[in-house]
Amino acid sequence: MKIWDISPPVSERSPVFPGDTAYRQEWAATIAPGCPVNVSSITTTPHVGAHADAPLHYDPQGRAIGEVDLAPYLGPCRVIHAIGKGPLVEWAHIEHAVKDLPPRVLVRTYARMPVDAWDPQLAAYAPATIERLADLGVRLVGIDTASIDPAESKTLDSHQVIRRRDVRVLENLVLDEVPEGDYELIALPLKLVTADASPVRAVLRRP
Template sequence: MPNTPHSAPSLWDISPPVYVGMPVFPGDTPYQQQWVASIGPGCPVNVASITSTPHAGAHADAPLHYAPDGATIGQVDLAPYLGRCRVVHAIGCGPLIEWQHIAHAMGNDLPERVLVRTYQQMPQTQWDAGLTGYAAETVERLAALGVRLIGIDTASIDPADSKALPSHQTIRRHDMRVLENLVLDAVPEGDYELIALPLKLVQADASPVRAVLRALPGTYNQATA
């Protein structure tokens, strides 16, 4: 029996857990945590110290990540990371998201934000060297439709072994923004409100985000069917 709109989730947490031992891009700085203060006699609080790549977990790349003169993540406009978005499924599409894999969801009133799910189940405990990226041509076509931010459930919008990073260079040319390492396993195709604000790290090339999707008022799509 179909769920009613009232029985569907109103908030989807699309951020993977961040923990010691979590997978990171090979060669990147792993997440580490130490306790520098612990509750006890003479100490009223617990305080941790962390060392990590800013690309840990769900994260936003800054233009500085792929352009030597690019803006840091603390300098970019926050508007692209907040607002209506469309989740599109291209599960098992292969090494690249081609236009044919997402064309079915590119209808009228396309939001400025598009997130693509490629995994049936995102691998949260191991590195995937065969991760799916975007084809640069797909990014070009999304930019032409007015898309300002693209997201993906893998660690990169380019294949892991890419040196030219054509999709990163395409978003650089179009001044687009990107979210990577999202967990979209439980999210049906449809439109949502995206909230994924990066930290104001004024010298960094990326920032972790706590990415969530919120049901849009009055929306009835596959998320509520």
């Protein structure tokens, strides 16, 4: 079985949204005489690396990530390429690949995803695109940038669409080596019972 790891590496080099909590790791214990193990602590935003936003992230009455149904994060999906098409993924950029859509859609916008640099010009979804995907039964949308909304947005229009349509979202995926087509997605969030997001180890596989 062929597996594509679509998660960026997570380290102190990982970019986070300006003002968010960067990744930091500290060692509480190290292997030495009298200590048989290495033990560390991590401090970071739950939006680091490949991650799943919880409804709580964009809805004050929304559920935390540990409370959401896991089904949207596991199952058939389609990767669609819309590389370098502009600041928003419009319907025209993906309509070549929307026939018989599975319930999960991941869109590639980068020729090469910047895994160690913040991109203020990141591509995002046009809200109307998410509306049309939801109309076709899509339950999860993903993208290879840090947000489904433009970095400077204060209204988060695409996030409000997924709130209203009860769609789940994955961000910061690495789709550089993934051909357009159909796969099985596995990207389960942690059971963080009060968190607004969770890192995921996202993979695609084909028999």
